[in-house]
Amino acid sequence: MTSPTSAIVLIGPMGAGKTSVGKRVARALEVPFFDTDAAIAREHGPIERIFADSGEEQFRALEREAVIEGLATGGVVSLGGGAVLHPATQADLADARVVLLTVAPRVVAHRVRGSNRPLLQGDDAASRWSAIYEQRRPLYERLADVSFDTSSGPLQHVVDRVVDWAR
Numbered sequence: 001m002t003s004p005t006s007a008i009v010l011i012g013p014m015g016a017g018k019t020s021v022g023k024r025v026a027r028a029l030e031v032p033f034f035d036t037d038a039a040i041a042r043e044h045g046p047i048e049r050i051f052a053d054s055g056e057e058q059f060r061a062l063e064r065e066a067v068i069e070g071l072a073t074g075g076v077v078s079l080g081g082g083a084v085l086h087p088a089t090q091a092d093l094a095d096a097r098v099v100l101l102t103v104a105p106r107v108v109a110h111r112v113r114g115s116n117r118p119l120l121q122g123d124d125a126a127s128r129w130s131a132i133y134e135q136r137r138p139l140y141e142r143l144a145d146v147s148f149d150t151s152s153g154p155l156q157h158v159v160d161r162v163v164d165w166a167r
């Protein structure tokens with residue numbers, strides 16, 4: 001059962017604004033903020049290096065540990081875009097308040113341009129982003145309790161809507 005005190009978890013594709021929105025929502029609700037990518041990088045070094053040296057599977061294992069740590073805070077938790085692929089995380093999210101952030105492909109293109117995300121390297125980053133998103137979209141939609149689009153307008157509007165929903 002989801003209770004009003006359970007963690008608020010932000011899911012969605014790369015570049016949707018999960019970290020930026022999550023930070024501000026946590027500040028507004030005066031609860032801890034936890035970002036899985038940041039936690040992994042803090043403990044194990046840059047994500048692109050983990051992918052390069054140890055592979056995606058190892059990254060997913062570290063990510064799962066970070067998800068467990070994040071959910072235990074009971075605050076706002078921003079997940080890396082692929083964290084929901086882990087079956088145990090899918091199960092855990094049944095007890096959380098899950099917010100899906102979406103973004104239109106035309107908008108995300110400039111947000112992720114030049115980023116060091118390992119899955120978006122190279123000239124065809126935009127089409128790769130779309131392919132990954134389309135593949136994961138049914139999963140994101142199934143796990144989400146509510147969904148907001150971050151494509152247009154100030155990010156603060158999305159923050160306000162998430163905070164209103166969460167209160």
Ligand code: S3P
Nearest residue numbers: 013014015037080081082117118
């Ligand atoms: C990934 C998303 C990234 C990061 C890693 C893999 C993914 O996080 O975890 O590069 O598989 O979608 P963001 O969603 O915060 O960019």
